């Protein structure tokens with residue numbers, strides 16, 4: 001049984017990853033307990049924001065932290081902070097202020113993570129200037145766009161970005177220092193919470209619901225003065241993105257666990273689970289499976305299932321049947337057009353493998369019918 005059955009929704013098995021569209025992460029019991037207790041008590045919200053931010057800042061080695069509703073909110077708020085600073089009149093008039101308030105980013109970084117990054121820049125009152133071409137840009141291209149209207153440099157660290165031919169984060173930092181313009185990094189899904197701060201970026205933005213496996217939340221970490229400006233934006237545009245007390249507390253607990261507990265044990269257990277599933281999937285004619293490590297080299301071992309004609313239908317049809325059954329089974333489908341279906345072990349619950357395996361046998365019996 002899933003709580004969502006109460007609204008008439010089907011149970012969902014997530015073999016896809018931590019996807020916003022499938023509800024993000026599920027929470028460690030310690031995180032959900034913290035949230036429940038937080039939801040049932042009153043607190044001074046400004047003090048909570050400060051104390052919770054300081055706790056996270058201490059664990060990750062930041063001067064200070066501003067908690068947000070997510071990384072998207074973090075982008076809008078940090079842009080607003082560099083533009084309005086602590087001027088209440090400007091804060092209250094965002095996103096429409098006089099002047100240009102240019103925010104420079106590389107064209108190959110102008111991604112859509114579910115919504116466009118540049119829309120979040122505009123929400124914060126910034127005028128996004130995409131520099132260079134999609135697949136080629138130089139330091140000089142960026143420097144030539146810097147003038148008195150330039151309020152910040154924005155660097156997106158993500159697998160969604162074009163990876164080749166871009167200006168490196170090190171070079172962006174050097175430009176930022178030389179011209180004394182703050183560098184804001186969107187590291188929404190990044191796993192390392194210390195690296196970018198150590199490098200010396202002014203602000204770094206994380207999502208609480210991705211690597212950290214927290215509730216819907218996020219934070220901006222960095223220089224004390226800029227973080228103070230970020231928090232002031234809650235009297236302006238950030239009011240539309242306010243974070244609840246229970247989500248703040250859930251994030252604190254999730255970051256504490258993330259910073260202090262090794263993730264290796266989970267990776268080993270997950271790999272064993274995928275090995276067992278692999279052997280049993282390979283008993284099905286037309287399916288061949290192997291274990292594959294994450295493309296970015298993280299400790300994630302996914303099951304790769306290759307579908308051939310002996311199975312009776314192509315990978316896209318298999319995915320259709322997996323999703324449309326009950327429970328609805330979601331897999332990782334970036335390579336379905338070349339016949340590959342991936343299963344990510346991290347979001348699977350106990351017993352899910354058995355359900356997936358049985359469904360793969362049932363779908364084979366359809367012999368391509370029913371679509």
Ligand SMILES: *Cc1c(COP(=O)(O)O)cnc(C)c1O
Pocket residue numbers: 020069070071072073113156157158186187188189206207208209217218
């Ligand atoms: C997911 C993502 C976001 C948005 O994060 P939320 O916490 O869902 O708001 C922003 N930027 C990048 C690069 C992302 O991957």
